[in-house]
Structure formats: C-alpha cells, structure tokens
Amino acid sequence: MASHATTEHTLAPGEIAKPNTGWIWKTFFVLVGITAVEFVFVFLMHPSTLRNSIFIVLTILKAFFIVGEFMHLKHETKGLIWTILIPMSLLVWLLVALVTEGSFIGEVLQNMFK
C-alpha cells in the first residue's frame, strides 16, 4: 500500500514520527469549497436541468476526493480501483434508466383521462 507519510530518517525505538497532515486539510478545504459553490447555485439559479447537471457533476467531484484521498482508493492497485468503479458505473446506468421510466409513467398517468 502506498503511503502518504514518507519518513526520511529511521526512527529510534519508542520515537513517534511527526504528523503529515497537510494533504488531509487540503482535501477538507476542497470539499468545503465545492459545497459552498453548490449553495451559490441553489440560491442564484432557477431550477433547471442545467442546474441539476451542475449539482451532479459537483457531487461526483466531491465523491472523487472522499473516495480517492480519504478512502485512499487513488493510491491502491489498479485492480482494486476497477473492482470498485465498474459495478458503480453500472448503477449510474440503472439510475438513468429508471428516472426515464419514471418520467414516462408520470406522463401516462397524468394524461390518462385527457
């Protein structure tokens, strides 16, 4: 497993390495920043497909930072990365398919007696 902490000198027995937390706080500020941008869009834009698309793109961006950095997936082997990503990408297909289906059912129900 690749590690963020690269200790240059060998530690004496009982000695504790210095914390290496810069990347953690950097990721935190990126996540807070993206959430803040989402709130700007909630209040400055009228609801539309474009606004929803922006939200979904920003959400996936946040997921990338949480899974990649915090869950360390970015630094795992390629095999593990694909094991997680391929099943998840199939779920996106399911989501798109059922949302389309929902719109169609709604249209049929709302126009049934017209």
Next chain:
Amino acid sequence: MAQSTTLQSPTAPATHDAPRTGTWDGGNEPFKASYGKLMMWFFLLSDAFTFAAFLTTYGMIRHKHEVFTGEAKDFVFSTRWWPIPDHVFNAFPGMGEANVPLGFVALMTMILILSSVTMVLAVEAGQRMDKADVQKWLLWTILFGSTFLLSQAWEWSHFIHGHTEGTVMADGTVFHGANLAMNQYGPVLFADLFFFITGFHGTHVFSGVCLLVWCFIATTNGTFEKRGHYEMIEKIGLYWHFVDLVWVFVFTFFYLV
C-alpha cells in the same frame, strides 16, 4: 490445527524445506490490500448497491410526479406536485419560524465532512503508532458523529411536527407535519422516502459511532499497540468515510436537486 512446516521461522535449520511462496501457497494479498480491508471494500460496495437502490427509487418516483412550474415564491405545498426542498427544509434550531432555507442541512453536511477529516487524522496517527493522537482524533470523530445524529433527530422531529401554518387537506382540515400515511409537504411518498433514506443513513451513522467508541476503548486498552498495527482504525475509517460519501449523495438528491 497442526502447524505446517512452511510456517516455521526463517531461523529454522537449513535442512528443512524452504518456505513455499507460490501464488496459491497462502500468505498472498490480492490487490496488495489486507484481507480485512479488501472485505471492507466489498461490503461497502454491496452497501452502495442498497443506497443506490434507495436513491434510484427516489429519482423514479419523483419523476413520476408532476413538477411545480410557477415562480418559486408562489410555491405552495400540494399533493399534486413534488415539493421544492428549500421550502420544506427551512428551519433552524432556536430560530423559531425564521426562514433559513437549507441552513441546518448545510451545517449537518459540514459536521459530517469534519468528522471524516478527524477520522483520516486518526488513521494517519495510527500509521505512526501514535496512541495519544489516535485517541484524540477518535474522540473528535465520535463527537462530530454524535452531533450529526442529534441534528438529524431534530430534523426528523421538525419534519414530523411540521410548519405552524400546515396544509389544508381535501376534506378541509389542516394537517401539520408528516407520518408514513399523510404529510403537509406533498405526495405521501415524499415523506416516506425522506424517512427511509435519511433513516437508513442515520442508522449507518449510529453503527459507525458504536464502532468508533469500541475502537477508542480498544486503543485506550492498548489492544492495537500490542497487535503492532492500527489496521482496525483504517477499516472502521473506510466505513466512516463511506457514510460521509452517502450523505454527499443524499444531500444532492434530496435537498439540492
């Protein structure tokens, strides 16, 4: 179970067979991840299927319902159309009837992201075998996790009791709040999905807090110190980040879109 000769220490006499190190001889780690971490990843993948099923159901049912097409300021709650989230979730603890659209949920999101940060800090401290730091960051994570749970309890309570004005129902009576069969905000399924999705997520947070408390006790007792590694913190950490990740999606699909 009988000890296999391949498990003897390297200092054993040279007359013994050399340890077997082939692909199928055991001791190998697929994907260079330990057994525990790999299994946690697979569990989380299966858990992601469950949450994806919930959110897909939400998307399908929401698209089945009519959309309110007028100006946002003219919006009124009705079972005819799906509610606009910032009209439903606009209360803040201690501010009475003040209109704070999505204010409280923004705070909850921040608390959960912060708890994820303190969790990585605990994992990082564990990799350095720094017991005091692990304890400190675990306590912060438990604090933020519990705060999130309490916030959710408040959010549920407010959702159940409803806004003061309520909504006039078909029979002329005014209905406040929500239950599984009726609600003032919109179609029945809106409240049902709220209870099920945020409830299922909240249950995950609660399990996470329990696991973290156990980790804190084990750290304090020196269990991981004696074991020589803090991998358990990393595994629980994976679970905790997953719970944060799910909230990011719930936040987008329930509160923003």
